[in-house]
Amino acid sequence: MMRHRSVGIDALGRVRKRESALGLGDIQRNLVGALFAIFGPTLGTGTAAVTPVGTVIEVSGSCIDHGRVLKFGDVVQIGDTLDVPVGAKLKLQMADGSVISVAPDSSFTVASYNINGSSRRVKLSLAQGVLHITSATRPFEVSSAVGTATASSASADWFVESKAGSARVAVLAGIVDLTSNLIGQSASIPAHWGARLEAGRAPVLPRVWSQMEFNAFIRITQ
Amino acid sequence: MKNSPTRHRNRRRGPPHYCWIASVLPFALACLIPIASNAYTAAGDRNFPAQLILPQIGPTDALWLPISTLPMEALKPFDPTRQTNFGGTYSKLITEDLGIELEDGLIHRDRLGASSVTGAQNFRATLQYEAMLDPPHEFLLSVLLEHEFGGTGDPAVGSEKHGATTPGVTFGKGLGDLPIGYWRPLAITGFAGYEFGEGPRTNTFQAGISIQYSIPYLVSKVSNVNMPSFLRGMTPITEVFFANPVERAPDQGTNTTLVVAPGVSYSRGRGWELGIEAMIPTTRATGHGIGVIAQLLVQLDYLLPESVIGRPIFVPTELR
Numbered sequence: 001m002m003r004h005r006s007v008g009i010d011a012l013g014r015v016r017k018r019e020s021a022l023g024l025g026d027i028q029r030n031l032v033g034a035l036f037a038i039f040g041p042t043l044g045t046g047t048a049a050v051t052p053v054g055t056v057i058e059v060s061g062s063c064i065d066h067g068r069v070l071k072f073g074d075v076v077q078i079g080d081t082l083d084v085p086v087g088a089k090l091k092l093q094m095a096d097g098s099v100i101s102v103a104p105d106s107s108f109t110v111a112s113y114n115i116n117g118s119s120r121r122v123k124l125s126l127a128q129g130v131l132h133i134t135s136a137t138r139p140f141e142v143s144s145a146v147g148t149a150t151a152s153s154a155s156a157d158w159f160v161e162s163k164a165g166s167a168r169v170a171v172l173a174g175i176v177d178l179t180s181n182l183i184g185q186s187a188s189i190p191a192h193w194g195a196r197l198e199a200g201r202a203p204v205l206p207r208v209w210s211q212m213e214f215n216a217f218i219r220i221t222q
Numbered sequence: 223m224k225n226s227p228t229r230h231r232n233r234r235r236g237p238p239h240y241c242w243i244a245s246v247l248p249f250a251l252a253c254l255i256p257i258a259s260n261a262y263t264a265a266g267d268r269n270f271p272a273q274l275i276l277p278q279i280g281p282t283d284a285l286w287l288p289i290s291t292l293p294m295e296a297l298k299p300f301d302p303t304r305q306t307n308f309g310g311t312y313s314k315l316i317t318e319d320l321g322i323e324l325e326d327g328l329i330h331r332d333r334l335g336a337s338s339v340t341g342a343q344n345f346r347a348t349l350q351y352e353a354m355l356d357p358p359h360e361f362l363l364s365v366l367l368e369h370e371f372g373g374t375g376d377p378a379v380g381s382e383k384h385g386a387t388t389p390g391v392t393f394g395k396g397l398g399d400l401p402i403g404y405w406r407p408l409a410i411t412g413f414a415g416y417e418f419g420e421g422p423r424t425n426t427f428q429a430g431i432s433i434q435y436s437i438p439y440l441v442s443k444v445s446n447v448n449m450p451s452f453l454r455g456m457t458p459i460t461e462v463f464f465a466n467p468v469e470r471a472p473d474q475g476t477n478t479t480l481v482v483a484p485g486v487s488y489s490r491g492r493g494w495e496l497g498i499e500a501m502i503p504t505t506r507a508t509g510h511g512i513g514v515i516a517q518l519l520v521q522l523d524y525l526l527p528e529s530v531i532g533r534p535i536f537v538p539t540e541l542r
Contacts, residue, residue, distance in 0.1 A: 173528065183446055185454075187491050191527040195491075196267055197442075202454065204442040205491040207264035208282075208523055210318060210355075 051078050053113040054092040054100070061088020061104075081109040084129065089221075096122065096137040101221040103130035111143070126162040132221035133158055135174075143181075147197040150177045152188070159217040170194035170209050170217060178203050266357030267443055268396035268409060269436070271487035272519040274499050275461045276413045276430040279392040280364050281321025281350045283523035283532050284313045292501055292513030296334035302380075303510075304332040307343070315523075315534040323348040329379035341376025344385070350392075360396030360409070365389070372420060384423040390415025396436075398443055407439040425468040434459040438489065452488075460484040461499065479508040483515065493524035 052075040056063075063070040064083040076082065076092060082102065084090045090102040096115040102108070106129020114121050115137050123141040124131070131142060133151070135158070140151040144162035149169045151158060156174025161167060169178045171189050178195050179186035180202060187195045187203035194213065195206040263270055263280035270279055274288060291306040309327035316322060325346040332338045347369055354363040368388040375381025396409040410433055417426040436457045441447060461483040485499025498516040503509030526532035 190493075190524055192533065193524065193527065201443065201446045202438070202441040203491075204267045205264075205269040205438050205489065206524075207269055 051113065052076065052095075053078055053110060054094040056090065057093045057099075058089065058091035058101075060090075061085060063088050063090045063102075076110060078110050078113050081107065083107045094122075094136075098122070098136045098140065099134040100124075101132040103132070103217075103220040105129050106131065108142075126160060128162050128164075130159060130161045130217060130220060132217065133160065145181075146199045147181050147203070148179050150179070151175070152177050159214075159221070161217070165199045167197045168194060169197075170214060172214065263352075263362065263394070265355060265360045265362040265394060265396065266398075268360035268394075268398055268439065269489075269491075270394045270396075270409060270411060271434065271436070271457045271459065271489060272495050272497055272517060273411065273432055273459070273461055274485065274497050274515045274517045275463045275481065275483050275501070276411065276432055277348070277366060277368070277390065277392055277415075278313070278323070278350065279394040279411050279413075280352045280362055281315055281319070281323075282313050283315050283321075283521070283534075285520040285522060286311050286313075286517055287520075288515060288517040290501065290513060290515035292503075292509050293511035295506065295510035299333075299335035301334050302331040303334050305380075306330040309343075317534050317536050319352040321350050323350065329376075329381070331379050339378050341379035342374070342381065343379070344373070344375040344381045345371045347371070359399050361394070363391065363393040365391050366415075368415075372423075382423060384419060384421040386417045386419045386423055386426075388415045388417040388428070390428070396439070398439065404440070404444060406444050407436040409434050409436060409439075426465050427468060428463075428465045430461065430463040432459055432461040434487075438491070455488050455490040457487040457489070458485075459487055459497075459499070477507045478505055480504040481508050485515075493521045495519040495521070 054076040056070050056072055056074045056076070059070050059072055062085060065074070065076065065080050070082070070090065082090065084102045084104060084106045086105045088104055092100045092102070094100060107127040108129070108131065109125040109127070111123040111125045112121060120137055121139055121141070122135070122137050123143065126142050126144045133140065133142070133156070135151045135156045138151060138154050140156070142149045142160045144160070144167045146165065146167050149160045149167070151174060153174035156176055157172040158174065158176045159170045167178070169176050169189055171191050171193055173191050176189050177186050178189060178197055180197055182200045183202060185202040187206050189195050189206045192208060193206045194209040196204045263278070263282055272286060288309045289307065291304060293304050294302045296303045307327055307329055309325065311323055311325040313321055313323045325348070327343050328340060329343050330338060330340045348366055350364050350366040352362060352364045354361070356362070366389070368390070370382070370386045372385030373383050377383060390413060392411070392413045394409065394411040398406045400406065410431065412432070413428070413430045415428045417428060419425050434457050437454055438457065441454050462480070463483070464478070464480045466478045482502045482504060483499040485497060487495060487497040489495040496518055498514070501509070501513035501515055523532045
């Protein structure tokens with residue numbers, strides 16, 4: 001079995017690298033467990049503004065969070081705005097087990113993050129760029145200037161792109177709804193399908209996406 | 223149109239071979255039209271709705287169930303006065319670009335001076351390959367090869383003993399890339415094919431075109447026009463199907479069939495689509511009155527996207 005570099009968290013909450021013979025799924029589960037052990041009690045308890053919700057597990061280039069250059073193991077909090085410039089990449093492991101890969105030339109904000117109790121909701125605000133999200137919480141929302149994409153299945157693997165005047169969603173697994181901010185009309189997008197939304201209009205009818213189209217998103221978020 | 227004894231006598235005057243063609247062709251075409259089937263595919267942001275008469279313009283994973291009824295001109299006892307078709311087509315993607323369709327169904331015929339009869343139509347299989355796809359220009363083109371297996375249906379309802387093979391080409395073009403404002407939801411689809419009959423079955427040239435105006439495209443790509451919710455899923459569509467036998471008796475007049483089918487398709491992008499069209503025959507050989515065709519399309523790739531039913535058999539390795 002191939003060995004993977006993974007992330008560990010020591011008793012003081014410091015992130016350290018380690019070599020492991022575990023698969024990626026095991027690594028993620030371990031990480032999530034560690035994060036919950038450390039931060040779980042504080043999630044959704046009124047201390048949202050200072051709650052760490054994710055950890056940087058991959059970074060290249062000068063990715064910025066509130067003026068600070070992100071490095072491997074840094075923690076992301078609610079309210080943080082992350083800027084990934086052209087030529088840079090960023091991957092986050094979230095506390096609920098979700099993984100967010102951020103394409104170059106992207107900017108998004110962690111608007112809210114509540115993964116406990118009945119009011120579970122994760123909400124990101126994507127100003128521009130592309131996110132590849134493997135979401136493990138429902139609903140997992142990404143809002144843009146023109147619409148909101150919401151993973152409505154318990155787990156989903158999907159892309160969301162925000163550009164000036166339009167948004168696109170493409171789904172590899174699960175179901176994601178794309179809703180127009182202005183008129184409220186939505187399209188439900190299943191696995192291997194995608195849809196576009198333009199400002200002030202209804203979503204375009206979803207359609208099957210080709211391998212080439214998915215590859216374009218996969219390449220920029222890998 | 224009344225039965226014409228004179229015309230009936232004239233038919234009998236031709237050589238036996240031509241008489242056979244003249245008597246069989248209209249019924250064969252009547253069988254063909256309602257089941258020749260439909261399309262659901264897309265090029266860029268253009269979703270081409272399911273067609274009810276023309277062949278599909280691209281391969282897909284879908285199931286469609288058309289029902290049609292068409293009055294016929296009965297010239298003598300036992301001729302059909304009305305034909306009703308109950309069809310079913312299963313379309314399966316082999317790869318992203320290559321698909322196969324399997325079609326079968328039942329034909330019910332009311333007959334002049336005789337009891338009605340019900341039987342199977344001939345089984346058909348079609349291979350279709352999407353050869354060109356140009357999303358920015360909302361254009362796609364496919365080539366197809368259809369084979370009708372002769373003798374697999376019931377001759378009592380007009381199913382041919384002899385099969386036929388039809389190579390053809392289909393295309394779809396949306397006008398959304400043109401600077402034409404509220405005309406951008408317009409799209410045109412087309413088909414041309416040549417049916418090679420086996421044995422004594424005549425060869426036939428077939429062609430068709432459809433013009434459609436997509437309200438879903440209007441509200442999503444042009445302008446969010448305020449209209450009732452149910453209208454937002456409508457696509458008015460008119461299909462025209464033409465078939466002309468290559469051989470015909472000199473004194474038979476034309477055996478060309480031309481049916482014009484105006485109607486509407488309804489879809490909200492939820493994995494199903496409903497279409498209904500009138501079938502207006504424009505030649506005597508086509509039919510004797512206005513018929514109707516309705517069709518339910520089930521998009522298996524939408525409803526079962528992660529099963530083998532809803533995905534190509536050979537899935538690209540890059541996709542998980």
